[in-house]
Amino acid sequence: MLNFEVVWAYDLAGGLLAGSLPHRWAHTQGVAACARTLSPFMKGERAGVLEAAAVLHDIGYAPPLVETGFHPLDGARYLRDMHAADERVVRLVANHSFALLEAEERGLRDELGEEFPxxxxxxxxxxxVYCDMTTTPDGGRTTSEARVxxxxxxxxxxSVVGRFVRRAAPEIHGSVARVRAAAAEVSVAL
Structure with a gap:
C-alpha cells in the first residue's frame, strides 16, 4: 500500500515532469518501479522514503525549478523550501547517484554538502543509486555498466556530466553490487 508521502510525490513529480519532460518522467517512473521491487528488504518506513525519493530524484530538471542548472540541488531546494518535505527524502534527492562528485565539477560541492549533507x-x-543507475532514460531496466x-x-x-560519471562509475557499480548482495540475502530477485 502506498503511503501518503509516496502518493504526494507521484502527484508532484508527474505534474512537474509529465507534460514538459516526458522522457524524464518515463525514467522517473522506471526508477520508482525499481524502488518498489526493493521494498521487501527495506525495513519499516524506509521503503516509502526510498520510493518517494525515487519519484522525486529528477524534479530539479523541471523548467520552473531550474535555478543553478544542477538538478539535485534545484530539486532539493524546491522540496525543502516549497513543500517542507521529509528531510531524508530531500537529502536523498540532493545527493542521489553521487551528486557531490558532479557538484564538485560544477563548483557547487560546498554549497550542496553544507545545505544537504x-x-x-x-x-x-x-x-x-541502484534504482537510478539501472534504469534507462525511457524507464527500462539495464545494467550499471550500460547506463554509464x-x-x-x-x-x-x-562534458561536466561525462567527467563526473567517469569519476563516479566505481562508486556506482559498488552501490549496485551491494544492493544485489543485500537482495540475495533475503531472496529478492532483481
Missing amino acids: PLADPLLVDAL REILSRYGED
Whole structure:
C-alpha cells in the first residue's frame, strides 16, 4: 500500500515532469518501479522514503525549478523550501547517484554538502543509486555498466556530466553490487 508521502510525490513529480519532460518522467517512473521491487528488504518506513525519493530524484530538471542548472540541488531546494518535505527524502534527492562528485565539477560541492549533507543510511543511499543507475532514460531496466556508457555517449566524455560519471562509475557499480548482495540475502530477485 502506498503511503501518503509516496502518493504526494507521484502527484508532484508527474505534474512537474509529465507534460514538459516526458522522457524524464518515463525514467522517473522506471526508477520508482525499481524502488518498489526493493521494498521487501527495506525495513519499516524506509521503503516509502526510498520510493518517494525515487519519484522525486529528477524534479530539479523541471523548467520552473531550474535555478543553478544542477538538478539535485534545484530539486532539493524546491522540496525543502516549497513543500517542507521529509528531510531524508530531500537529502536523498540532493545527493542521489553521487551528486557531490558532479557538484564538485560544477563548483557547487560546498554549497550542496553544507545545505544537504549526505544521508547516513548506506542501504537507502545505495538503493537509490541502484534504482537510478539501472534504469534507462525511457524507464527500462539495464545494467550499471550500460547506463554509464549511455550517459557518456549522450553527454560526451569531456562534458561536466561525462567527467563526473567517469569519476563516479566505481562508486556506482559498488552501490549496485551491494544492493544485489543485500537482495540475495533475503531472496529478492532483481
